[in-house]
Amino acid sequence: MHLNLKSFISDPLFKITITSKYIHIYNYGKITQINENLISILTNEKKINIYGSSLVINKLDKNELLITGSFIKVDL
Amino acid sequence: MKNQLNIKVTNVKPIDFVKFLVEKEIYYTNYKYINNEIFIKIDYKNYKKIRKFCGKKNIKIINFHGLIKLKKDFYKEYIFLLSFIFxxxxxxxLSNITFNIKIITGNKKLSDKLYMELEEYGIKKYSFVKSYDEINKIKEKILNNNSDSLEWIEITKEGTKYIINITERVKNAEKGIINSRNLVSSKDALILKIISRNGMPVKSVNDYVKKGxxxxxxxxxxxxEIVGTTYADADVYGEVWYTSVVDVPFYYKEYTPTGKEINHYYLDFPSFKLTLLGYYKNNNVISEKEILIDKPYLFFKLIKEKKRVYEYKEYKVNEEEALKEAIKRATKSIEVLLKDDEYIIDKKVLKNTVFSSKISVEVFFRVxxxxxxxxxxxxTLENNIEG
Structure with missing residues (x-):
């Protein structure tokens, strides 16, 4: 129960939610590249590239990212 | 509560600004880019770093959140807030100051005493109000100090006023008289009427009773066996007897006051009097003298003489008229003693003695x-025991 509760309060797993309007990333490692057409993110295991136009990081937190803009492709 | 700011950044490329924030790990939310202006919500602690990057002119704080907002609002409205708190x-x-004390009683002597006592215990005008426990202690002390005159006291606070309600103690001696008493005759009499309300009648109408x-x-x-006592209560009327002796001269003066008063002030020297004010020479006055100044070093006294002026009539009467006058005067002397519900039943001349200058009449009255x-x-019981 203790472990369940701990994982509920602070979930350490990487998560990415992709919708047509935004991409929400949870527990990312590092932002390696950022411009209007590409945002590259490093996690523990792999590199994620988000392609598009007018890309903006709408919310930036230690564990959380919210990217908006017009998305073309996401390389996982 | 996190201290955060909404800021507006101008003249900076959005991508450069976001890169800077990412590099410096400055976390933010609510990013918006409208009309070449960046709107963003950041932590207050990062504001200085951003200002350094953007330049002072290009950054503007729009809004505060958290404790910093309260602090800013307080500085903005501190005069109003301080006035409000004050x-x-x-x-x-002011609501804890006593502005008035009212003791509800008709007994002025007791009320004056209580005012003094309350003042002694700190309940007085322009002093702080007392707590509930203090009031209770004061009530107890006042009751103990006035156990012979106070039955109960209540001190209530109405706004800034203390209202003291008291119940006076009815003295035991008075209570005793009311609770157990006999109704006795005040005079030797023949009982004519009894309206009994309480007690056991011992005498009845037409009985003769002695005084007491x-x-x-x-x-x-x-x-x-006497099983208890109560208070005897009744109205008892009886026939009471009086004799009155009146002398009437055949020649006499009758004085009637006019209501006129004259104050005569004069200096009284050893050999003469010097009038200062109000000289009035008349035989029909009755005078009262009052010494106003009498000092050993002065050779005169200042005297006030109050003169009441009377009118008088001289009467010369014969024996028959003198007798009538004597009966009239005797009747009047009895009537002044009677109350509204009392009256003279009958009167009779017992003795009529004629002298050379007057007549002496003895009149008998049934009242x-x-x-x-x-x-x-x-x-009574004590007296009986003593007897």
Missing amino acids: SILLIYF EIIISGNIVRGE YENIVDYENIEN
Whole structure:
């Protein structure tokens, strides 16, 4: 129960939610590249590239990212 | 509560600005880019770093959040807030001051005494109000100090006023008289009427009673035993007898006051009097003298003489008229003693002696009179024991 509760309060797993309007990333490692057409993110295991136009990081937190803009492709 | 800011950044490329934020790990939310202006919400601690990057002119704080907002609002409205807090404190302070004390009683002597006593215990005008426990202690002390005159006291606070309600103690001695007493005759009389309300009648109408004799008893008797006492209460009327002796001269003066008064002030020297004010020479006055100044070093006294002016009539009467006048005067002397419900039943001339200059008349009266008097039963018992 203790472990369940701990994982509920602070979930350490990487998560990415992709919708047509935004991409929400949870527990990312590092932002390696950022411009209007590409945002590259490093996690523990792999590199994620988000392609598009007018890309903006709408919310930036230690564990959380919210990217908006017009998305073309996401390389996982 | 996190201290955060909404800021507006101008003249900076959005991508460069976001890169800077990412590099410096400055976390943010609510990013918006509208009309070449960046709107963003950041932590207050990062504001200085951003300002350094953007330049002072290009950054503007739009809004505060968290404790910093409260702090800023307080600085903005501190005069109003301080006035408000001061007003509340002032109202609280004034509401805890006593501005008036009212003791509800008709007994002025007791009320004056209580005012002094309350002042001694700190309940006085313009002093702080007392707590509930203090009030209770004060009530207890006042009751103990005035156990002979106070039955109960209640101190209530109405606004800034103390209202003291008291119940005076009815003295035991008075209670005793009311509780157990006999109704006795105040005079030697023949009983004509009894309206009994309480007690056991011992006498009835047409009985003769001596002064002090019991008419209605306060003892409750069962068989031959006194089982209790009560207060005898009744209206008892009887025939009472008087004799009045009046002398009337055949020649006499009758004085009637006019209501006129003259104050005569004069200096009284050893050999003469010097009038200062109000000289009035008349035989028809009755004078009262008052010495106003009498000092050993002065050779005169200042005297005030109050003169009441009377009118008088001279009468010369014969024997028959003198007799009528004597009866009239004798009747008047009895009538002044009677109350509204009492009256003269009958009168009779007992003796009529004629002298050379006057007539002396003795008149006998039968009077309808209230003959009620009371006697404490305890006293009676004690007297009986002593006897």
